Amino acid sequence: MTEQAxxxxxVPxxVPxxVPAAAVPxxxxxxxxxxxxAQRPGALRLGPVDLIPWTVIALxxxxxxxxxxxxxQVLVLILFALSLDLVLGHAGIVTLGHAAFFGLGAYTVGMLxxxxxxxxxxxALAAGGAVAGAVGVLSGLLLLRxxxxxxxxxxxxxxxxxxxxxxxxxxxTGGFDGLSGIDPAPLFGTVAFDFSGKTQLLYAAAVLLxxxxxxxxxxxxxxxxxxxxxxxxxxxxxAVGTPVFGHLLAVYSVSALLAGISGALFAQVNAYVxxxxxxxxxxxxxxxxxxxxxLARPYGAMTGATLYAVIEHYLANVxxxxxxxxxxxxxxxxVLFARGGLLPTIERQVARRSGRARQ
Amino acid sequence: xTGILELHGISLxxxxxxxxxxxxxxxxxxARHALIGPNGAGKTTLINLITGVLAPxxxxxRLNGIDVTRLSQGxxxxxxxxxxxxxSQLFPTxxxxxxxxxxxxxxxxxxxxxxxxxxRFDAAFDEAHLLLxxxxxxxxxxxxxxxxxxxxxxxxxxxxxxxxKPRVLLLDEPAAGVPSLETDLILDCLAALESDIAIxxxxxxxxxxxxxxxxxxxxxxxxVYAHGAPDEIARDPEVKTIYFGEAA
Numbered sequence: 361m362t363e364q365a366x367x368x369x370x371v372p373x374x375v376p377x378x379v380p381a382a383a384v385p386x387x388x389x390x391x392x393x394x395x396x397x398a399q400r401p402g403a404l405r406l407g408p409v410d411l412i413p414w415t416v417i418a419l420x421x422x423x424x425x426x427x428x429x430x431x432x433q434v435l436v437l438i439l440f441a442l443s444l445d446l447v448l449g450h451a452g453i454v455t456l457g458h459a460a461f462f463g464l465g466a467y468t469v470g471m472l473x474x475x476x477x478x479x480x481x482x483x484a485l486a487a488g489g490a491v492a493g494a495v496g497v498l499s500g501l502l503l504l505r506x507x508x509x510x511x512x513x514x515x516x517x518x519x520x521x522x523x524x525x526x527x528x529x530x531x532x533t534g535g536f537d538g539l540s541g542i543d544p545a546p547l548f549g550t551v552a553f554d555f556s557g558k559t560q561l562l563y564a565a566a567v568l569l570x571x572x573x574x575x576x577x578x579x580x581x582x583x584x585x586x587x588x589x590x591x592x593x594x595x596x597x598x599a600v601g602t603p604v605f606g607h608l609l610a611v612y613s614v615s616a617l618l619a620g621i622s623g624a625l626f627a628q629v630n631a632y633v634x635x636x637x638x639x640x641x642x643x644x645x646x647x648x649x650x651x652x653x654x655l656a657r658p659y660g661a662m663t664g665a666t667l668y669a670v671i672e673h674y675l676a677n678v679x680x681x682x683x684x685x686x687x688x689x690x691x692x693x694x695v696l697f698a699r700g701g702l703l704p705t706i707e708r709q710v711a712r713r714s715g716r717a718r719q
Numbered sequence: 720x721t722g723i724l725e726l727h728g729i730s731l732x733x734x735x736x737x738x739x740x741x742x743x744x745x746x747x748x749x750a751r752h753a754l755i756g757p758n759g760a761g762k763t764t765l766i767n768l769i770t771g772v773l774a775p776x777x778x779x780x781r782l783n784g785i786d787v788t789r790l791s792q793g794x795x796x797x798x799x800x801x802x803x804x805x806x807s808q809l810f811p812t813x814x815x816x817x818x819x820x821x822x823x824x825x826x827x828x829x830x831x832x833x834x835x836x837x838x839r840f841d842a843a844f845d846e847a848h849l850l851l852x853x854x855x856x857x858x859x860x861x862x863x864x865x866x867x868x869x870x871x872x873x874x875x876x877x878x879x880x881x882x883x884k885p886r887v888l889l890l891d892e893p894a895a896g897v898p899s900l901e902t903d904l905i906l907d908c909l910a911a912l913e914s915d916i917a918i919x920x921x922x923x924x925x926x927x928x929x930x931x932x933x934x935x936x937x938x939x940x941x942x943v944y945a946h947g948a949p950d951e952i953a954r955d956p957e958v959k960t961i962y963f964g965e966a967a
Binding site for chain 1 (some may be wrong): 770772791792793794796797801802804808809821822824825826829830831832833834835836837838839879881883915
């Protein structure tokens with residue numbers, strides 16, 4: 361990982377080894393540049409690692425086009441996981457109702473398209489994000505006054521109510537049967553969404569890239585660092601004067617907006633929406649994706665969502681009925697043998713190796 | 720003449736327990752005031768009332784003559800009421816300088832910046848290094864908190880408080896759990912602070928209190944029991960009985 365230092369963790373064992381005072385000569389005598397800067401958290405140094413996901417997408421597009429529809433699905437999941445990581449990983453807001461925002465984005469696109477004939481994809485995508493973001497602001501004003509288990513219950517209940525509402529207004533949402541026949545207009549009026557799914561893949565990759573860069577910058581910013589401060593020690597941040605509620609509301613709303621965009625993307629890529637987009641399984645599943653990879657890691661959402669989707673995809677082929685058993689086994693193994701998720705475990709191994717190399 | 724910080728008739732009860740009983744307290748510019756009292760006398764509660772963690776059931780807190788009783792903790796920090804904690808509240812895996820930078824970012828309103836990486840705020844980092852040098856931690860600025868001694872962690876707490884440009888500094892047992900050698904470091908550091916900062920110190924360490932304070936208030940059961948110069952307090956036989964136990 362090129363960006364280990366970007367993340368403050370609560371686990372003392374993952375601390376990079378101490379820089380002895382002697383290694384940092386001349387502090388206070390003039391510019392405090394190099395040594396200090398290299399130590400700072402949240403450095404946005406791009407390395408070869410940062411090219412991997414986009415190279416993989418390009419390779420799938422060029423060499424394995426048959427998998428384009430599946431790959432587009434994975435990108436949608438990655439974006440959804442990315443939005444949850446902002447609140448869960450960075451801000452420590454535990455929510456089991458994030459599917460509410462995913463579903464709002466998906467139904468916004470679906471209903472605009474099917475009922476109003478609004479087919480232009482980019483504005484529909486923005487509308488999906490805006491609706492989810494607005495609901496995020498309003499629900500956050502109420503829900504974020506709570507934390508821990510009460511918050512978990514409240515977010516769960518809120519998304520369950522939204523699911524029932526969607527079921528009840530089947531005249532608008534298609535109810536149990538869902539909304540089908542979503543047919544986005546060609547991108548920029550020229551590039552059509554087709555049955556091969558190749559356009560969808562590039563479109564999803566472009567949306568993900570924009571959102572990924574945004575989240576990456578946000579988490580490296582002073583705002584992001586303050587969020588992790590609130591997560592790790594709320595009293596300390598209150599004592600330095602941080603308006604904690606305001607910060608939580610801001611990140612919750614941004615996360616809702618991104619989740620809405622991921623849901624909107626889901627509707628456009630799949631051309632249908634069912635009640636499943638609002639389900640508890642979706643809220644729980646995205647949390648599992650982050651648990652697999654590790655919270656508050658730049659590539660946590662990509663790693664977790666990809667693994668989850670690939671495991672699901674192949675296990676479902678092996679056994680359509682019992683694939684979740686295999687997922688359960690994988691999860692138990694990760695919890696038992698990879699504390700904090702796969703990425704933190706790899707980081708610990710790398711730190712141990714490099715520590716040994718220095719001795 | 721009004722003091723920088725004034726408490727007027729501050730009272731608070733938790734159920735039947737009176738944790739603050741009509742407390743009056745005044746800190747002038749440059750005050751070096753110590754608050755002592757037996758365990759459970761309500762010393763930390765009083766700090767919480769001054770900083771806005773708790774709201775009093777009656778009475779008022781005034782800063783430079785302006786009523787701040789209704790203001791939030793954050794608003795009071797911005798006006799210069801700053802505290803340290805009895806148990807260090809630091810980010811253990813982060814370096815000392817990163818801990819201080821977070822306070823500077825909040826003070827300067829940078830904590831709302833979401834587009835520019837924190838690492839680019841060179842001025843904030845440079846200032847944090849200077850603050851750590853001021854408290855004698857210059858060589859340890861890049862050391863993660865977990866690798867610092869308890870005394871040095873207290874100094875990081877102090878650097879964070881100083882980053883917030885305090886006019887009133889509330890020190891909740893700054894030397895608790897710190898070996899006596901390091902207590903001297905903390906005292907030296909306090910002695911070197913700007914003379915116009917008003918400091919209220921709470922501690923059990925009588926040696927520390929008498930070396931530091933020019934004025935002492937004794938709190939018993941949430942009420943002011945005695946108030947005066949250190950030598951007056953030291954001579955008061957009733958304070959001796961209450962505070963130092965019957966044996967004294």
